[in-house]
Amino acid sequence: MINFKSYNILTYIILLSIGCTFITCSKDGEGQKLPKREWTIAWSDEFNDNLVASPDVSKWSFNIGVGPNNDGWGNQELQYYTDRLDVVSTDGKGNLRIVAKKENLNNREFISGRIMTKGKFSQKYGKIEARIKTPSGPGIWPAFWLLGNNIDTVQWPNCGEIDIMEQKGNQPNTVFGSLHGPGYSGGNSKSGTYSLMNDRFDNDFHIYAVEWYEDRIDYFVDGYLYNRINKTDVSGKWVFDQPFFIILNVAVGGNFVGFPNVNTAFPQTMQVDYVRVYK
């Protein structure tokens, strides 16, 4: 999820070519022998309300509207973000749901939701994971990502951005894990992908995670390490040594994913079973 900045078709193509480097098909870490890691739970939301309710205000706040510059959050996204209960809520069955709908609101053709822990929770380093069933369809762009706490003072991309999970709804079998910082943002971000050979991410829940260390960030799907970005791999300054906050959203349209068409089914729902942060 690129924040507060648009980028052009050329860099988008570059992003795609970068994204081809980590395609793999193994599941559940089979064949991987990773050193044992010990994590302690530091924060979580299990979304276990047994009723339909707005997300816990002690943990989450909403982004509303079309972005501070009226440019679709820097990406030409088409949706208007709202805090309506039918768009963002617990589902009463143990999940958070964010529902993208084709509905006019404030001159936008679509509505959807975006929630964040900004000002309520942030952490430096550790393991951040969520169990998510993603939506799909041309123009649908679900994301689970992190932004640096200092965004309001240093601006994006100097604050840094860790995209734990992004998907393009027209490639429902592929997940993108990316890193944005000064000199390597937008289409020049560091990015890796993981693709299922004969399955789709929107067919079931999957666990998306990063393990964030002083010197690297490792990206996982269902426990499988598919992308490792070392401090020495980025072309600009490493800005991932300060606390970051969490964002969950479903965008409709935009530079990253392209735009919905007549064959995009609505509504599209992202279900989040839990978000867990470990130290």
Add this chain to the structure above:
Amino acid sequence: MSTFNFSRYLLFAMVSCISIFYTGCEKYSDDLSGLIRPKNGDVFLDGFTPGMNYAAFGGSVVTAFQADKEVTYNQSTASMRVDVPIVNDPRGSYAGGAYFLASGRDLSGYNVLTFWAKATKSAKINEVGFGNDLGANTYATAIYNVPVTTFWQKYYIPIPDPSKLTNERGMFYFAEGHEDSAGYSFWIDEVKFEKLGTILRRESMIMNGANTSNNSAKGVETPITGLFTNFSLPDGTNLKMPTPASYFTFESTNPTVASVSNSGKVNALNLGYSVISASLAGQKANGSMVVNVSGFINAPTPTYPSSSVVSLFSDNYANRPIDFFNGYWEPFQKTRSADFKIGTDNILNYTDFNFVGISFANPVFDATNYSTLSMDIFVPDASLNPGIQFKITVRDFGSNGTDGGGDDTDKVVTFTNSSLAAGGWKTLKIPLDMPKKSKLGLIILSDSDLGNFKNFYLDNIFFHN
């Protein structure tokens, strides 16, 4: 793509069997119970799978299909080429045919039929599918208006419920008419059944997913319509696919009031109401129909003396000779007839209506001394759809006494919602203020392009003065 609909044609038209490919390579036995059926999913790769028959559909150009060794997908040995005729081609009005086996295969392990296609120009193929076995076509399933371009692309025809296809003979079929009067060619290659995890079945629906209600009466049969299944294709696009009733399991909450058949026909049996719902592959379908069975309301008894009436359809008058009440003008017409009789009262019942013809041309009728065509109409829906435009055309055949020839005269009256009643009878009057009316032979009933008038009964169709 011409705009007509082939589906009924495919189901009922026959068929000249013009060629059989690669016979003798695969042995079938029809007389063994407990036969293990082949699970081979190949249809056409470098040629047809063994045992395949081809039959061109009736009215089509029978030579439209041939194997092509020049243009193939991914350098395969051969492709299927279809040459679509231009408009008014004397050889046939379209290209279409079915590829079928003499004995069935077990396709329950697959979830989609895939193929690659391209064409000499961008076009939309009317219909491509499987399950047409030139017999019952029980599980015939298709995608419609398939867009093809000048480069090869892969296409997907999902199987609504693979567990049904344990003995399927219909491997592939197509039907395509001219594009804006012009002919063209398209190629199809690598036709095979596959099991793809990249295709997801979403929800199924009856009655277009709506909870509808219907005023019925004892003895009346009403079809469940609006049957679709949503699939998400590998690129995330949604395919809303028409789904034959045979894939659904129907249920009636009160079967003594209204029963529902495996083919989705609801029969009103006793007074009361029942809710008809359905499931597909164990998943409940969206939509339902509440059937409210009442004592049947007969059409009002006409008051005109029989001396001033010439009747086409009535139990109150003697009727003149009629050719038909539904011409089944394939392939354009979709309208079906489900006529019924309550006691001694015969009722015409048109379902899936788009247009229909009532012919009485042998002999033609001289209406010189008659001022009006009258008919009673009953709309069984619980409410009228907005904006109905129900058009009645009365045709005089002119001096040649036959339909066509440039000398016909039409009287057209369009009725809107104010002339119709949901759950009740209305009488429609068509004034015969025509310049010529000595050789009437045809009444055409038609709906507007909106398609919002699907189901009605008629009674007491007669001319009077």
